[in-house]
Amino acid sequence: MRVRELGVLLRFAAQDLFRARQVAEPEVAVAQPVAHSAPGQASGRSLERAAGFSAAPLEEQRAAEEVKGFRIGGRARERLARRALREAEVVALERVPRVLHAARIVALHAIDRSQAFARRGSPIIRIPMKAKIRPIPKGRAVDPKALADVQQLLGDAPRRRDLLIEHLHRINDRFGHLPAAHLAALAQEMRLALAEVYEVATFYHHFEVVKEGKRPPPALTVRVCDSIACELAGARELLQLNLGPGVRVIPAPCVGRCEVAPCVHVGQNPVGNATADRVRAAVEQKQLDCPVAPYTGYDEYRRNGGYRLIAECLAGKHTREGLTKIMEDSALRGLGGAGFPAGRKWRLVAAEPEPRVMALNIDEGEPGTFKDRWYLEREPHRFLEGMLVAAWCAGVGEIWIYLRDEYAGCRQILEPSSKS
Numbered sequence: 001m002r003v004r005e006l007g008v009l010l011r012f013a014a015q016d017l018f019r020a021r022q023v024a025e026p027e028v029a030v031a032q033p034v035a036h037s038a039p040g041q042a043s044g045r046s047l048e049r050a051a052g053f054s055a056a057p058l059e060e061q062r063a064a065e066e067v068k069g070f071r072i073g074g075r076a077r078e079r080l081a082r083r084a085l086r087e088a089e090v091v092a093l094e095r096v097p098r099v100l101h102a103a104r105i106v107a108l109h110a111i112d113r114s115q116a117f118a119r120r121g122s123p124i125i126r127i128p129m130k131a132k133i134r135p136i137p138k139g140r141a142v143d144p145k146a147l148a149d150v151q152q153l154l155g156d157a158p159r160r161r162d163l164l165i166e167h168l169h170r171i172n173d174r175f176g177h178l179p180a181a182h183l184a185a186l187a188q189e190m191r192l193a194l195a196e197v198y199e200v201a202t203f204y205h206h207f208e209v210v211k212e213g214k215r216p217p218p219a220l221t222v223r224v225c226d227s228i229a230c231e232l233a234g235a236r237e238l239l240q241l242n243l244g245p246g247v248r249v250i251p252a253p254c255v256g257r258c259e260v261a262p263c264v265h266v267g268q269n270p271v272g273n274a275t276a277d278r279v280r281a282a283v284e285q286k287q288l289d290c291p292v293a294p295y296t297g298y299d300e301y302r303r304n305g306g307y308r309l310i311a312e313c314l315a316g317k318h319t320r321e322g323l324t325k326i327m328e329d330s331a332l333r334g335l336g337g338a339g340f341p342a343g344r345k346w347r348l349v350a351a352e353p354e355p356r357v358m359a360l361n362i363d364e365g366e367p368g369t370f371k372d373r374w375y376l377e378r379e380p381h382r383f384l385e386g387m388l389v390a391a392w393c394a395g396v397g398e399i400w401i402y403l404r405d406e407y408a409g410c411r412q413i414l415e416p417s418s419k420s
Contacts, residue, residue, distance in 0.1 A: 142188050146181040149174075150189050159190045162400075168201055169405075172208075176219055180211045205253070206405045218245075220288070222279065223252035223265040228367045230254075230262040238264055241276055243283050255406045256364040256373050268408040290408040293377060298417065301381040310388045320350065320393045327393075335371065342390075349394040358396045360387060363404045376410040380417045 153170045157163065167190070171182050178201050187194040201207050210216050224230070224238045241249050257263040260272025264279050267288030271278055281287075301307070312318055327343030334340050349356055362372045376383055391399055403411055 140180075140184045140194060142184050143181040146179065147185040147188065150182055150185040154189065161190060161192060161196075164190065164192070164197065164200055165204075168197075168207060172206070175216070176221075177208045177210045177216050179216075180209060183209065204405070218248045220247045220267060220283065222247060222249045222283065223255070224249060224274075225253070225255045225257070225261070225263045225265075226251040227254035227258065227261075229258040233261040235262040235264075238262060238274060238276065238279065241279060243280060247283055254365050254367055254369075256370045256404070258368050258370055265406065268405075270406070270409075290412070292409050292412050295378050295380060295413060296382075298381060301379075306381055307385050310385055310392065313389060313392050320395070323389065323393050324350070346390060346394045349396070354395070354397065356394060356396045358387070358391050358394070358399045360399065360401045362407065362410070363402060365404075373407055373410060376407070376413065380410075380413045384414075384417060 150167075150171065153174055154167055157167070167186060168178065171186065172178055175182070183197050183201055184194055186192075187197045190197075198209070201209050208217055222241070222243060224235050226235055226239075239249060239251060243249060252265065255263050255265060255270065257270055257272055260270075262274050264271045264274040266279060266282040268290050269282060269287050270290060271282055298306075309318075313323070324343055324346050327346060328341065330343070332342045334342060334345075349358075362376070364370055364372055387399060390396075401414065403414070
């Protein structure tokens, strides 16, 4: 290959770079290649070593001298001329015959493509790059059987991201743990990043992620509360229980049943005032579900005047300002630790722009704190009406109830109660 009269190109570049690029190709002639001993990296100073041509170095040297000796009006235009020289070399390299032996053109494929596009968006190296096509998506591959299991467990349930914890519970309840393959399948099914699913699954102590090749936990887990109240009542001795193969006994943080310490969860069944005999009997008889004690149902609550206040609010018999003022004057405060005034919270939320969302946190984990569970197990509709009144006063459009996994009995009560 010969690069002929590059000085002409430089003179055009001094006046107009765009015109120089237009005439670059007519000014380049292609000659027969000459073998070289060792291919090198193509650059502005080593055209012969890069492409293996005999006559090019002399012409390149002349062009370089032309850059030095040509007065084109300052360093800025000199840089433009040098850039035109480099682009002309690339045009010349593009014309290497494709029939060359691989050993002759290895330098051509070694051209650095990291600067494939200039700041202005036009290609610097116009040699087409081979696109990579992955046979599988990047990241952990999804096992077809795990995907089928997840689809069967979810059924017709929505795949919304806010239902991630619920779907994790479905998998955990089915297998007794969370297989890593099923987490990847769930991420694909819900169109979530695997990292999002994994960080939620590893946050809660009732979820146990088991990676491939690892031994899954026993089928039944017995959790012994080791909070202060249960520790004082003899929980440490219960941790030494041997309940046979297929059952493990592990400590657990406060389960919110300090009034019946020590408490042991056999599956989801809370055994209050637990003893070794009572725990062993629950395991042997497979008493794994949380029993539900009698509570005030919807019909009884309505007969005693329940839901009358929220009905009057919706009928326009009360104002938001009036009920909020009553709450502020009552000095009622939250009992979650901060003691924030309830009426002030309602007013602050109402002052925020829509949409407004209410979150009810029923996650009691401090020793001696079990008030929420106590009322939910006995007066669930009083709780629901108070929630609706607060949402009406603050202009809330959506309500989310966060219920800890240890309160399985409350869940059985709230799900049908909220629908009634």
